[in-house]
Amino acid sequence: MASPSHDSSRLDNTLAVIRTLRDRGPVARVDLGTLNGISSATVTSISAELLHQGLITELPPDTPRPNGRGRPKTLIQLAPEAACVICIKLSINELQLVVGDYAGQMQHSEHHAIDTLALTADELIALLEEKIAEVRSTALASHRRLVGICLAVQGVVSSHSGTLIWSPALRFRNAPLSALLAERFDCPVLLENDANCIASVLAAQPAYAGYPNLVVIMLGYGIGMSVLIDGVPFLGANGSAAEFGHSKYQPGGALCACGKRGCIEAYTSDYALYRAASDVIELPAGDSAHPSEPQMQALTQLALQGHPEAVRIFAEAGRALGYGMANLLALFNPDLVLITGSGVRGFTAMHDAMQDAISEALVTELIGPTRIASCPWDRDMTCLGGIAITLQATDPQLLMGST
Amino acid sequence: MASPSHDSSRLDNTLAVIRTLRDRGPVARVDLGTLNGISSATVTSISAELLHQGLITELPPDTPRPNGRGRPKTLIQLAPEAACVICIKLSINELQLVVGDYAGQMQHSEHHAIDTLALTADELIALLEEKIAEVRSTALASHRRLVGICLAVQGVVSSHSGTLIWSPALRFRNAPLSALLAERFDCPVLLENDANCIASVLAAQPAYAGYPNLVVIMLGYGIGMSVLIDGVPFLGANGSAAEFGHSKYQPGGALCACGKRGCIEAYTSDYALYRAASDVIELPAGDSAHPSEPQMQALTQLALQGHPEAVRIFAEAGRALGYGMANLLALFNPDLVLITGSGVRGFTAMHDAMQDAISEALVTELIGPTRIASCPWDRDMTCLGGIAITLQATDPQLLMGST
Numbered sequence: 001m002a003s004p005s006h007d008s009s010r011l012d013n014t015l016a017v018i019r020t021l022r023d024r025g026p027v028a029r030v031d032l033g034t035l036n037g038i039s040s041a042t043v044t045s046i047s048a049e050l051l052h053q054g055l056i057t058e059l060p061p062d063t064p065r066p067n068g069r070g071r072p073k074t075l076i077q078l079a080p081e082a083a084c085v086i087c088i089k090l091s092i093n094e095l096q097l098v099v100g101d102y103a104g105q106m107q108h109s110e111h112h113a114i115d116t117l118a119l120t121a122d123e124l125i126a127l128l129e130e131k132i133a134e135v136r137s138t139a140l141a142s143h144r145r146l147v148g149i150c151l152a153v154q155g156v157v158s159s160h161s162g163t164l165i166w167s168p169a170l171r172f173r174n175a176p177l178s179a180l181l182a183e184r185f186d187c188p189v190l191l192e193n194d195a196n197c198i199a200s201v202l203a204a205q206p207a208y209a210g211y212p213n214l215v216v217i218m219l220g221y222g223i224g225m226s227v228l229i230d231g232v233p234f235l236g237a238n239g240s241a242a243e244f245g246h247s248k249y250q251p252g253g254a255l256c257a258c259g260k261r262g263c264i265e266a267y268t269s270d271y272a273l274y275r276a277a278s279d280v281i282e283l284p285a286g287d288s289a290h291p292s293e294p295q296m297q298a299l300t301q302l303a304l305q306g307h308p309e310a311v312r313i314f315a316e317a318g319r320a321l322g323y324g325m326a327n328l329l330a331l332f333n334p335d336l337v338l339i340t341g342s343g344v345r346g347f348t349a350m351h352d353a354m355q356d357a358i359s360e361a362l363v364t365e366l367i368g369p370t371r372i373a374s375c376p377w378d379r380d381m382t383c384l385g386g387i388a389i390t391l392q393a394t395d396p397q398l399l400m401g402s403t
Numbered sequence: 404m405a406s407p408s409h410d411s412s413r414l415d416n417t418l419a420v421i422r423t424l425r426d427r428g429p430v431a432r433v434d435l436g437t438l439n440g441i442s443s444a445t446v447t448s449i450s451a452e453l454l455h456q457g458l459i460t461e462l463p464p465d466t467p468r469p470n471g472r473g474r475p476k477t478l479i480q481l482a483p484e485a486a487c488v489i490c491i492k493l494s495i496n497e498l499q500l501v502v503g504d505y506a507g508q509m510q511h512s513e514h515h516a517i518d519t520l521a522l523t524a525d526e527l528i529a530l531l532e533e534k535i536a537e538v539r540s541t542a543l544a545s546h547r548r549l550v551g552i553c554l555a556v557q558g559v560v561s562s563h564s565g566t567l568i569w570s571p572a573l574r575f576r577n578a579p580l581s582a583l584l585a586e587r588f589d590c591p592v593l594l595e596n597d598a599n600c601i602a603s604v605l606a607a608q609p610a611y612a613g614y615p616n617l618v619v620i621m622l623g624y625g626i627g628m629s630v631l632i633d634g635v636p637f638l639g640a641n642g643s644a645a646e647f648g649h650s651k652y653q654p655g656g657a658l659c660a661c662g663k664r665g666c667i668e669a670y671t672s673d674y675a676l677y678r679a680a681s682d683v684i685e686l687p688a689g690d691s692a693h694p695s696e697p698q699m700q701a702l703t704q705l706a707l708q709g710h711p712e713a714v715r716i717f718a719e720a721g722r723a724l725g726y727g728m729a730n731l732l733a734l735f736n737p738d739l740v741l742i743t744g745s746g747v748r749g750f751t752a753m754h755d756a757m758q759d760a761i762s763e764a765l766v767t768e769l770i771g772p773t774r775i776a777s778c779p780w781d782r783d784m785t786c787l788g789g790i791a792i793t794l795q796a797t798d799p800q801l802l803m804g805s806t
Contacts, residue, residue: 156768166768173768213640229632236736237616240771243733248764251653251726258766323654327730330646333639361651363661365559365569365576368643 013038014046015395018055021078022104022391023204026059028073047076054144055082055102055398078103083398084143086135087150087386088128089194092116092169092221093290097131098380099139100387106380108138116169124170125177129184136185148394150190150386151177152197154222158239162191165240168222168257188397190390194218195242196233197385199226202338202375204388211336211371215328217244219343221290222257223265227332245269247327249320267320268350270296270343276313277302293342303349311349318350322357329358330366339374340381347374416441417449418798421458424481425507425794426607429462431476450479457547458485458505458801481506486801487546489538490553490789491531492597495519495572495624496693500534501783502542503790509783511541519572527573528583535588551797553593553789554580555600557625561642565594568643571625571660591800593793597621598645599636600788602629605741605778607791614739614774618731620647622746624693625660626668630735648672650730652723670723671753673699673746679716680705696745706752714752721753725760732761733769742777743784750777 016036021027027035033043050056059075080101089096093116099108112131119127128151136146155167162178164170182189199216202208212231218224223245227234235241245265246258253262257271266272274291277283277299286295303310325337339347358367378384419439424430430438436446453459462478483504492499496519502511515534522530531554539549558570565581567573585592602619605611615634621627626648630637638644648668649661656665660674669675677694680686680702689698705713728740742750761770781787 166766229637234632237738237773238736238771240769241734241736243736243769246765246769247730247733248726249654251760251764260764260766262764323651327650328734330650331644331731331734333641333644333646335640357654361654361663361665362649363569363663366643366646366649368641370640
């Protein structure tokens with residue numbers, strides 16, 4: 001009926017409509033047209049096809065309009081049950097599995113305490129297969145199909161080849177996880193760095209829309225980072241770009257979990273703070289090399305309450321963070337640096353030393369107009385980002401497969 | 404005659420033809436079509452128009468063909484005299500002015516020894532106006548028009564606004580050079596970082612075609628850097644990205660020309676090497692804060708010949724360079740790092756310590772597949788890059804103005 005070039009532009013328009021519905025929730029046809037620069041005839045035709053495919057639904061016409069004036073517009077929305085994705089977040093000692101629906105909302109979440117460092121590659125794959133199979137059964141009870149799986153991993157991954165190159169949560173390296181799981185579950189399996197998942201969620205927020213060159217730093221057990229350049233994640237030649245945690249503060253300095261010395265992570269991560277503190281402060285019992293959230297909360301409270309040794313340790317962490325940040329400003333000159341992650345709990349105690357270090361390290365012209373801010377941590381943000389990335393990646397196949 | 408959308412695709416095709424002729428020299432029409440995916444009818448029409456505008460010429464038909472077989476093809480080439488650009492390279496204590504013809508070749512070059520650090524902004528602008536006016540008179544004797552001027556400057560520039568933000572060659576800051584000179588000479592005036600000019604020349608070389616993520620480091624009086632991401636120069640939010648020289652080796656370390664401490668430049672630049680050496684080695688008399696090329700050659704020879712103190716100083720510079728490079732590998736994960744600049748004269752004496760430092764700083768997974776290489780320095784490379792960038796930027800106006 002339509003020529004190939006029309007098909008391709010039709011697909012682009014359909015994807016734009018779906019993206020808008022996912023970002024904004026229910027929208028009227030006329031607004032879908034305006035927001036995407038598509039004629040109303042095309043929106044009508046696209047929405048008819050999506051209704052026929054069961055990918056969208058119309059809201060009942062008696063839905064009250066926000067301003068109460070004019071003829072009510074029929075709003076359309078994505079059908080949450082049309083499809084689902086599974087996102088697995090793998091971090092040190094924890095596995096989180098979530099189900100996201102077709103509208104991008106989280107419908108199920110479960111956490112498993114796992115001694116990740118004790119796993120072999122085969123054991124990890126067996127564990128993932130088992131857990132994903134369980135979650136998939138639940139998900140398929142209320143969703144028509146599973147369109148994709150996302151593994152969001154702390155560490156270095158090659159998203160292109162689906163290979164986990166190196167993670168602080170695991171002892172083994174270079175595991176081709178995507179291919180093995182894709183074969184098992186017969187759907188695309190994306191492998192993403194956890195910080196990139198978070199950056200994609202943050203970059204979509206209206207508050208950060210004016211910052212196309214965005215650096216997101218994640219403080220926590222390790223130190224993660226994601227860089228968006230003109231809104232696009234920067235991955236580097238083989239996916240190991242933006243490894244801020246292993247850039248250097250002090251040659252020959254403190255020992256890092258990577259085995260090298262002087263990395264930013266060796267001063268500012270949870271384990272680094274706890275290690276420095278456990279020599280001089282009475283702290284809750286537990287694994288001081290892998291401190292738990294309650295352990296970190298206890299230490300952070302001491303710093304925020306003015307315990308001199310804790311204050312000194314967080315200030316030294318802030319200084320290392322500031323020197324690392326100075327390198328980021330000199331090299332990336334971003335519009336905005338956002339600091340988040342579970343370790344943002346202690347950011348107030350690091351802040352002044354960080355700012356002092358940046359001023360000590362860089363002339364004003366190189367600090368430039370970059371804004372530096374922290375944002376609250378939501379432990380589900382990684383998986384929300386993984387859901388969004390997976391739905392966006394699998395939308396074309398879903399549309400073409402359903403035609 | 405043609406609709407606007409045809410005009411825009413016609414302009415793109417014409418620009419592609421000109422670019423090919425500039426990169427490759429004389430090319431037959433049929434090959435211009437194949438290389439750019441344009442039909443031969445379009446190439447014939449475009450070349451007729453360019454001939455009419457005097458922007459290209461045909462080579463005499465008796466030009467011998469490389470393989471001596473078949474009917475000779477008529478080759479076409481850019482008319483060098485059709486237009487010219489002027490590129491001015493501003494570096495510490497030196498001004499280089501060159502004229503580039505429409506084919507991108509350097510037709511005139513002159514060097515002026517200038518005490519750049521003594522200049523006020525007004526004095527620099529007056530000096531540039533005087534020198535550009537002289538060179539323009541010469542250039543317009545053999546070229547039909549001056550289409551653009553490029554200022555290639557060591558330091559931080561905002562190419563977008565044409566403002567020189569900060570240069571080690573100058574005492575003043577934040578000078579809107581482009582606007583002032585554009586008004587005086589009635590043509591576009593581009594302001595570029597010198598390292599970006601060099602990177603654009605290197606990236607166009609066939610040897611480096613397979614490295615889309617390219618970092619170029621320039622050693623010399625200062626330490627410059629340019630980053631190409633997927634072949635496109637990365638400038639950051641306001642043009643001050645890629646300031647490798649002021650990223651950090653050692654917090655609180657050696658004093659840098661920028662006034663801060665511990666920058667990579669404070670260990671690996673010409674002035675840093677000479678400063679470290681002048682305390683312990685008998686060296687040629689002269690300004691040790693701004694060593695001349697003969698002074699640097701003398702010091703470098705000592706290191707290459709095994710003078711223990713000189714060897715130690717270059718090794719320490721190599722170690723700082725290696726730690727800086729480790730940060731680049733962790734943060735940018737490039738395909739290739741190319742080291743050049745006048746300071747590449749001493750790279751052999753830094754090499755082993757640099758490699759040792761990278762291995763000491765980073766786990767193998769983060770060093771990744773990045774290739775690190777040096778390439779010989781050509782002092783005209785900056786201006787050749789400036790010529791290429793300016794011609795490419797001004798080609799559309801030239802074409803549309805001549806229509």
